[in-house]
Amino acid sequence: MSRTTRDHYDTATAHLEPPFAVVDLAAFRANAADLARRASGTPIRVASKSLRCRHLIRAALDLPGYAGIMAFTLPEALWLATDDTHGPLSDDILVAYPTADTGAIARLAADEHTARTITLMVDDTAHLDLITAAAPDPAHPIKVCIDVDTSWQPLGPRLRIGAHRSPLRTPAQAAALARAITHRPNLRLDGIMAYEAQIAGVADAPPGHPLHGRALRWIQARSRTELARRRAAIVRAVRAVADVRFVNGGGTGSAHTTCRERAVTEIGAGSGLYQPALFDDFSAFTGRPAALFALPVVRRPGPGWATALGGGYPASGPAGPAALPRPHLPRGLHYSPTEGPGETQTPLRGAAADHLAIGDRVWMRHAKAGELCERFAELHLIDTVPGDGADGAADAAPRVVATVPTYRGEGRTFL
CATH class of the missing domain: 3.20.20.10 (Alanine racemase)
Structure with missing residues (x-):
């Protein structure tokens, strides 16, 4: 699985206020190509x-x-x-x-x-x-x-x-x-x-x-x-x-x-x-996380803990840990066993929490694919864009290249 860094997404979305959702177009294209290859x-x-x-x-x-x-x-x-x-x-x-x-x-x-x-x-x-x-x-x-x-x-x-x-x-x-x-x-x-x-x-x-x-x-x-x-x-x-x-x-x-x-x-x-x-653990293929959502850190309740705003977006299907969103970046964060991801706050524990300050972002992944879009009106599309320098590749930087509506953002809620 691609190890895209937290800095990559933080840099691309520095102008946005979380919570918000993004789609990494490079990962989207890579996943599409691999799926077509397997077909x-x-x-x-x-x-x-x-x-x-x-x-x-x-x-x-x-x-x-x-x-x-x-x-x-x-x-x-x-x-x-x-x-x-x-x-x-x-x-x-x-x-x-x-x-x-x-x-x-x-x-x-x-x-x-x-x-x-x-x-x-x-x-x-x-x-x-x-x-x-x-x-x-x-x-x-x-x-x-x-x-x-x-x-x-x-x-x-x-x-x-x-x-x-x-x-x-x-x-x-x-x-x-x-x-x-x-x-x-x-x-x-x-x-x-x-x-x-x-x-x-x-x-x-x-x-x-x-x-x-x-x-x-x-x-x-x-x-x-x-x-x-x-x-x-x-x-x-x-x-x-x-x-x-x-x-x-x-x-x-x-x-x-x-x-x-x-x-x-x-x-x-x-x-x-x-x-x-939910698609991380197939033996035949390894996809790249393309759809993520960012939550802001709003509390530091103690050493080894950081609390994010919101985040309680469970997936459909049997209730259980597999239906919960997964903390993605920074790596090494886990839920509180007594609270889990909540409607208004999500306490996260782990050594990585001590490197998070109030106002920082935690990047999460939904357990299922499209259900994430029922929580957000728009998706910010991130891609790596060549810079203005002589060596465009060297100056390339991740940026939000477009912001597009989800079904919900277009006023459509079919189920």
Whole structure:
């Protein structure tokens, strides 16, 4: 992992008053290039949930190896499909989760451009009923994607390893829903999605727990083998009913293995671009922390302690230490076991605390990627810019090169 110094960020943001959030563009680009390399030519669909900033979604789509957006709600997808001052972000937006928003479905169906651009997720005939009831006469057939269950169930449903997503598990079940779609003239089957959360989103090398890591890698290897066979069979069964434009699978943590499957035509990923704390402990790759937030030190309650303002930004998912933001710079800071990161203050302990004065900054990382953007209205983009001297490289310095709004900064809160 890159050892970018605290001085690098302090220098670039000296004119800003914390708390604030930044994205290191050099790290962002390096992560994007490494993710594309691991995908080995399989296109990567950008997961907007992991970025939540239109400027950076566009920046990712402008890089080699990236095409299309994976949105997390239909209202978000409709917003992203709307022209802005720079033109539409993409003409290919997949909504990764089923929607029950009938008003948004009606808006989608009323506009030919959005109906051609956006694909809805389904895994039940009830979804088909809801869509057709909300949009009985669409301007263009509404595109849908079949989501299938990817969990590993070595002992059957009694032992499930993976996310609770789709009820569709077998080729026959997927083909039956495909037939139900083709029998509805207002719908068009567009793709298949099979996201292996237990592989793509679970780090397999937890520090200090070698036996746990070995068990995780064993489980993931067997899950990967089972899924590759089942995913290929599902794709064959669905394509026997109707052709599909794409088959989406994988994520940041599995791009290098999912891309080997001939049945998969694209990978959905985004977290690896920011490299949040939960993605530090994968054995197959090492990302560079790109998204950080700065907190000001406002108290020195005693030797070995420094207290920062705010910082209580837990991630979604199971409650526990892994969901907490991670102190990043200066290195060697830890939470108080009785307070943790708080809404108004975060006491930090460690030898590094004695080198912090009131007014200094502590740099933190969120456990997850895009959720950081729900806490800040804007992101300050840092890059290294050549100086004005004769030797531009020698005079290069980190600077804030742009400040861009997050979704929240644009007044959008989709979930």
